[in-house]
Amino acid sequence: MKTILLIKEIYLESFKNIQNYVVKHSFKAFAWFTLAMLVIVLYAFLFRLFTGFPFANF
Numbered sequence: 001m002k003t004i005l006l007i008k009e010i011y012l013e014s015f016k017n018i019q020n021y022v023v024k025h026s027f028k029a030f031a032w033f034t035l036a037m038l039v040i041v042l043y044a045f046l047f048r049l050f051t052g053f054p055f056a057n058f
Contacts, residue, residue: 002019015027
């Protein structure tokens with residue numbers, strides 16, 4: 001739980017001093033998009049891992 005709170009604090013601090021509205025919101029959108037893509041990749045990898053996908057097909 002402490003790690004999640006630390007990540008939240010880093011996220012909030014990173015956007016606190018950005019003054020331009022467009023830059024601030026585009027960086028936030030990019031951060032959420034990156035997180036969503038990471039979650040999708042992890043889901044796909046774990047799905048293949050647990051369903052018995054042969055990673056080495058030689």
